[in-house]
């Protein structure tokens with residue numbers, strides 16, 4: 373009856389999203405008066421999950437699971453859910469978790485709701501609040517099946533520490549053969565990803581050309597942030613498509629989003645509005661982004677950003 | 692190659708989102724509907740397979756008759772035939788179940804859907820279709836080539852990309868990258884005329900219950916006013932971000 377959480381890892385290391393789904397799982401388990409079991413695949417160190425409310429970790433280690441395969445991972449999670457007799461399975465909003473969730477839902481004949489932002493409003497009927505219309509609205513949705521899958525929106529519930537401890541249990545599920553072969557993986561090394569970043573620094577067409585991105589990267593560097601851009605910037609080839617954020621690009625749900633030379637078109641805002649705090653730097657005081665922002669500087673990015681970098685360096689040095 | 696492209700009929704990205712019936716239903720009044728952007732990238736890639744590899748392209752939507760103009764637009768862009776499954780799309784599972792039936796009945800080798808639709812943002816239909824039809828599945832697909840019975844598909848991962856080789860039948864959750872923005876097509880007069888002659892078949896749904904139900908909608912609380920900081924006082928910005936917002 374435990375709540376099952378899929379705690380994702382990347383190259384052996386648990387991701388931040390793993391601690392968030394654990395925290396969320398603990399809150400749901402409290403509502404239901406039950407415990408939390410985590411399933412983790414090839415993670416090196418899982419006892420830390422106890423700090424986020426996990427009681428037991430099913431640890432799977434297998435060289436066959438080295439590269440992510442949605443179908444096979446879904447089958448591993450399914451077997452864990454059956455072993456634990458879990459009625460509720462919680463996953464994150466990472467690309468991989470969103471990839472496997474619908475397959476898992478079919479396997480478990482479960483109802484699946486994605487982008488959930490709060491603990492359930494009610495557990496019977498099981499009712500959750502989620503983002504819809506790309507952050508332009510919330511939808512209250514009820515899951516009517518016995519087994520339920522909840523996809524938790526990134527950075528919405530946050531991390532909640534609790535002082536428990538997690539026992540580890542080796543778990544050896546049956547691993548299906550794959551008919552999908554990973555030929556190559558191309559990673560932007562050593563960079564914070566938009567999905568995991570606490571802070572995102574984003575540049576728009578106001579920056580005039582790709583040669584001016586040095587200061588954007590430097591600002592991101594001093595803040596430990598990921599870099600992003602508006603759609604025309606990626607369409608013009610100034611930045612890679614993987615940095616395009618907005619309604620038709622990647623969603624951003626960071627703690628801090630800094631928009632530089634971005635006007636704040638409705639499609640851009642929709643995709644980044646889930647960020648908690650927004651700062652806008654723009655020469656045009658009438659730019660629509662100021663209406664959606666928390667803090668703003670009306671000014672030229674080419675003078676404001678270099679000054680801001682110096683100020684932040686000084687601030688960090690003092691800390 | 693027999694390709695099915697799944698087309699979701701969604702409010703234009705600039706639409707104001709409102710609700711009616713006690714906030715239980717999306718208010719379509721005055722809203723312009725379009726092909727879901729993620730699906731449009733897939734449709735355009737399918738046109739390339741049609742023109743370069745002789746594929747046949749069928750488009751499908753699960754929805755009421757109000758979605759037909761969107762299907763006609765897909766025909767005007769170049770799809771050969773359209774299917775509408777005549778039922779309300781009440782949740783992702785129900786839509787996937789209907790699509791699975793269309794795929795089995797029509798023996799499609801390649802199904803291109805969008806990674807999510809921009810209205811309900813469920814992000815589950817393509818994966819569920821793959822699960823239900825036991826086909827291979829690649830999500831967040833940003834490049835796709837097909838050679839005989841094998842495809843090479845590139846998917847976006849958090850922090851990079853990954854290229855996969857995979858056999859047909861295959862379901863794709865597609866997005867921008869499948870084609871470039873500049874390759875998207877606006878239907879021309881000839882396309883629009885020809886679309887009128889192309890078959891749009893309405894099929895009745897099979898009995899499927901939804902697994903989830905939409906109860907109610909809410910809109911975000913209005914935003915407070917922005918705090919402007921003069922550009923010669925950036926210390927104040929840092930102070931606000933550190934002490935007030937607590938984000939640095």
Ligand SMILES: Cc1cc2nc3c(=O)[nH]c(=O)nc-3n(C[C@H](O)[C@H](O)[C@H](O)COP(=O)(O)OP(=O)(O)OC[C@H]3O[C@@H](n4cnc5c(N)ncnc54)[C@H](O)[C@@H]3O)c2cc1C
Pocket residue numbers: 575576577578579601602603604605616617618619620621632633634635636637638639640643653654655656659671672673674704728
């Ligand atoms: C179907 C559809 C989907 C879309 N999806 C997305 C999406 O997902 N993401 C997205 O971003 N857009 C999307 N768009 C595009 C969107 O409508 C806007 O065109 C786009 O967001 C504008 O990008 P921008 O703000 O970088 O450029 P602009 O609108 O050109 O704005 C540039 C801004 O820079 C400011 N500026 C100029 N010089 C300086 C300077 N020296 N210092 C500081 N500021 C300066 C200007 O005042 C201006 O506000 C979509 C559009 C459509 C039709």
